Amino acid sequence: MEHRPPELRTVNVTRYVTPLREGGSMPAIVEADDQFLYVLKFRGAGQGSKALIAELIGGEIARTLGLKIPEIVFAELDSAFGRMEGDEEIQDLLKASTGLNLGLHYLSGSITFDPLAIPVSPKLASQIVWLDCLLMNVDRTTRNTNMLWWHKELWLIDHGAALYFHHSWQDWQKAATKAFPMVKDHVLLQHATVLNDVDQDFRAKLTPERIRAIVSLVPDAWLTADAPFESPDAHRQAYVSFLETRIVNSDLFIKEAQHARESLV
Template sequence: MNTLDIRTVDVVQYLQPLREGGSMPAIVKADDDFLYVLKFRGSGQGKKSLISEFIGGELARAIGLKVPELVFMNLEDSFRQTEPDEEIQDLLKFSVGLNLGLHFLSGAITFDPLISTADAMTASKVVVLDSLISNIDRTAKNANLLYWHNELWVIDNGASFYFHHNWETWESHLTRTFPFIKDHVLLQQATALSEAAAEIQKFITLEKITEIVTKIPEDWLTSESDILNADEKRAAYIKFITTKLSMIDVLVKEAEDAR
């Protein structure tokens, strides 16, 4: 099994905000000379969306989906001082420290459900994975998929695991199905759901889940307002994913019925 090696880079240049994203990510340059889409810890959903983005992205990669490289990105306070836009100034101020970056896919085009297609297995893997991680944000309105070099790339998993916005009730989500799958942008093309589920079970093992969750920066898991500490949250993410995997047949049937 490939060990998960997440690089940490420093932001050296803030280039431009991506205003189409609700959390206003930005294109930045890092000290490795690559460009990244930077997801800010100081955005509306904060560190929780970074955790969702990270776990969702690495699970997608583990099952063979195309995902841009994810890196941890250090942001210093100096960028705020040269930024004229007050809204961006605030975002930079509250995002000093460790953020998440996705390798920028230059020239990629947004997936358009009216003209874009995905092969049945790829579409099915995305649908089943999004059911497992309760990703409510892969709809025709906002596909969060890109085409790059004639391949489908999965981005933006930040709306997954929405149970973590209220830790007091998180266990009530464990046995729920995912009716939102009826709105999934790839549902009609996902004609190999059972085969995709079998593939996912092969690659998303307890070891792989634990490896991914262990890599979440401690700092992202600490919050004075939450009732769980960092270790308890890690255990919760692992339990959530393994519980969903144990009911994958139910989730597949729900998606098939929705089709």
């Protein structure tokens, strides 16, 4: 059955609630004009719009694969927020982020995933490991799982560190066919025992049409800073080519993950 094309809502940020001083990006909890709370990722933060692009592409790929992801929205930030904030560091961040940012629905009452307290099935573990190998996501470790337990289900958050090749775009075609050695640090690797079965299923779901539809969501405004491409469309096509090549060559990162898992046993 063919998936419907992905769509993202756009909300307007109406209230800055509180900063989340985790990592270098300084996300924040905000309220929007739909009265919902969101974790806002700022385009003016250290990694700029590239972290937002990774968050959007990674999150929507995960959703396509049937994994739990908070709703992702575009979030418009008015220039007035920078004038109203008392904290100078936050004020500078808000001023630098005027315009279109990215928000994830805030999962109120969720708790950080604890691998020692919450069991994860081999299938789900294998699905998440496969996803992170595809995206080259370095940030799903025991130190920082980037997963939440909410309503007795495991939810994935924060894919801003994925697709790290795009911070330079140097030899990105070669990066698409490389294994992912850092999978050895993945928090769920020891439980990922059915990677071959997951690989077959996920490759069928991530059709070229689906990949193009997801990448097409990336706004032009996020593709203009330090871009080595002649146009936003050419920039998007590079992401599409990278992902399509990586999916076709998934056996490389599957074997790497399996080898890394064997060394843990």
